[in-house]
Amino acid sequence: MNLISLLSTLVLSGLPVTIPDADAEPSQETLRVVTTLPHLAWVAEQVGGERVEATAVGRGYNDPHRILPTPILMQEVAKADLFVEVGMSLELWAQRVLDGARNARVRRGAIGHVFAGRGVPVLQVPANVTRAQGDIHPQGNPHIWLHPLNVIVEGENIAAALSRIDPSHAAEYEQNVETLRKMIHERLYGAELCELITGRRLERYHRAGTLFDFLQRDYRGEKLADRLGGWLGKAYPKRGMPVVVYHRMWPYFEEAFGIRVVGEIEEKPGVEPSNSHLDELVKNAQQAGVKHVIHAPYYSSTKTRSIAERIGAEAIAVPTDVDATPECPDYPSLIDIMLARVYD
Numbered sequence: 393m394n395l396i397s398l399l400s401t402l403v404l405s406g407l408p409v410t411i412p413d414a415d416a417e418p419s420q421e422t423l424r425v426v427t428t429l430p431h432l433a434w435v436a437e438q439v440g441g442e443r444v445e446a447t448a449v450g451r452g453y454n455d456p457h458r459i460l461p462t463p464i465l466m467q468e469v470a471k472a473d474l475f476v477e478v479g480m481s482l483e484l485w486a487q488r489v490l491d492g493a494r495n496a497r498v499r500r501g502a503i504g505h506v507f508a509g510r511g512v513p514v515l516q517v518p519a520n521v522t523r524a525q526g527d528i529h530p531q532g533n534p535h536i537w538l539h540p541l542n543v544i545v546e547g548e549n550i551a552a553a554l555s556r557i558d559p560s561h562a563a564e565y566e567q568n569v570e571t572l573r574k575m576i577h578e579r580l581y582g583a584e585l586c587e588l589i590t591g592r593r594l595e596r597y598h599r600a601g602t603l604f605d606f607l608q609r610d611y612r613g614e615k616l617a618d619r620l621g622g623w624l625g626k627a628y629p630k631r632g633m634p635v636v637v638y639h640r641m642w643p644y645f646e647e648a649f650g651i652r653v654v655g656e657i658e659e660k661p662g663v664e665p666s667n668s669h670l671d672e673l674v675k676n677a678q679q680a681g682v683k684h685v686i687h688a689p690y691y692s693s694t695k696t697r698s699i700a701e702r703i704g705a706e707a708i709a710v711p712t713d714v715d716a717t718p719e720c721p722d723y724p725s726l727i728d729i730m731l732a733r734v735y736d
């Protein structure tokens with residue numbers, strides 16, 4: 393009996409049919425990329441182009457630390473060729489999703505798994521890796537994507553992973569990372585300054601923490617800062633603006649755009665504040681002249697509003713991932729909206 397007639401017999405008999413799955417190899421058409429968070433799916437699409445189909449299991453309005461590892465998420469991951477997570481203990485729930493998916497291609501350590509945050513200069517690294525008092529940032533601050541330059545690093549990591557599972561298109565993925573880098577540079581600094589100084593050089597100064605001083609230099613009788621456009625063109629004039637935040641998720645945004653976080657409502661990441669912590673916070677915020685208390689939409693707006701009131705400031709909900717609201721379907725529009733909420 394040949395295979396076709398065997399299958400027909402089984403189908404007619406009503407027995408369950410499993411067509412032999414000869415290939416653990418990814419399909420030839422498109423690679424299925426599943427990411428933990430929506431901005432990573434956007435990055436994967438930029439880097440993979442038409443070669444990939446990327447979806448996120450988390451939603452932009454979810455707390456990225458606390459996504460429920462449901463069977464539906466596991467089913468998504470069961471079909472994936474590549475699984476992407478930020479790492480640094482941000483998505484502690486991802487391990488359970490991976491376990492439930494039973495997809496050997498994408499388990500941690502396999503060729504189809506990547507930590508997109510690898511190689512990012514990590515901020516707020518504690519002296520000891522500890523979850524003392526419930527701290528949910530034991531390996532440093534994992535909210536890296538709020539600095540646009542870190543999204544380029546995520547792109548590099550995803551491109552390297554795609555090249556591992558699909559080496560014949562490696563050159564294409566590498567080229568797409570360069571396109572992503574150029575797009576982020578132009579969005580960050582404006583096309584004019586990128587032309588004048590080169591995006592690469594601006595990136596280097598930004599990383600080194602010397603960009604803001606560099607922009608004060610004269611160029612043909614004008615300050616370089618006057619040539620600044622893009623996201624930083626909006627944020628730079630307001631650098632040093634003091635804010636209070638709910639969760640300690642803003643250091644990368646602080647480094648990118650120059651706001652100054654005076655304090656957090658949470659006493660430690662993931663830990664409810666004590667009254668004495670809040671009294672101290674209100675005092676410091678008033679002294680610093682804080683006018684904005686910012687929080688991701690999934691944190692308590694009631695608590696944030698009451699603290700803002702005590703300070704004499706305004707509570708502002710700011711989306712922190714792609715698709716958190718219909719206004720930010722991609723990464724560039726996310727940063728647009730974030731800057732508009734924080735600064736306008």
Ligand SMILES: [Zn+2]
Pocket residue numbers: 457528529534535639640641661
């Ligand atoms: Zn966090």
